[in-house]
Amino acid sequence: MVASNKSWIRLCELDQVPADHCINVYVNGQRLVIARCEDSAHVLQGYCSHMLFYLKDAKIDGCVVTCNLHGSQFDVRDGSVVRWTEAASGKVLEDIKEKKRLRSYETEVRDGIVFLAWATSDPDKVKVKF
Ligand code: FES
Numbered sequence: 295m296v297a298s299n300k301s302w303i304r305l306c307e308l309d310q311v312p313a314d315h316c317i318n319v320y321v322n323g324q325r326l327v328i329a330r331c332e333d334s335a336h337v338l339q340g341y342c343s344h345m346l347f348y349l350k351d352a353k354i355d356g357c358v359v360t361c362n363l364h365g366s367q368f369d370v371r372d373g374s375v376v377r378w379t380e381a382a383s384g385k386v387l388e389d390i391k392e393k394k395r396l397r398s399y400e401t402e403v404r405d406g407i408v409f410l411a412w413a414t415s416d417p418d419k420v421k422v423k424f
Pocket residue numbers: 342343344345346347361362363364365366379
């Protein structure tokens with residue numbers, strides 16, 4: 295269910311989203327990526343939280359995306375950090391995991407179509423570009 299100030303925006307067919315790497319999508323000029331995870335798709339910020347490297351073409355294995363620059367890994371379902379590139383342990387690592395989570399967006403797949411929940415009451419004004 296989407297709050298009243300949000301609308302479902304059609305992005306693409308699920309079959310257009312590769313299983314093994316992220317693809318870019320621009321929504322009102324914001325650079326995002328779509329990542330597939332089995333029969334679902336998820337929309338995340340378009341750049342890594344380590345050093346802002348673009349996640350376009352980042353490899354996906356299962357539901358984990360790996361940044362092409364230094365190898366940090368994130369769960370595409372919620373953006374959580376799976377592995378951080380630099381040596382860290384204990385409380386430092388826990389802080390990193392909390393602070394460096396990728397922003398994830400509410401996404402649904404219905405009848406083979408990927409939809410994104412977007413904060414707008416006028417979906418006709420939302421521009422989607424690949
Ligand atoms: S920029 Fe992604 S791991 Fe460094």
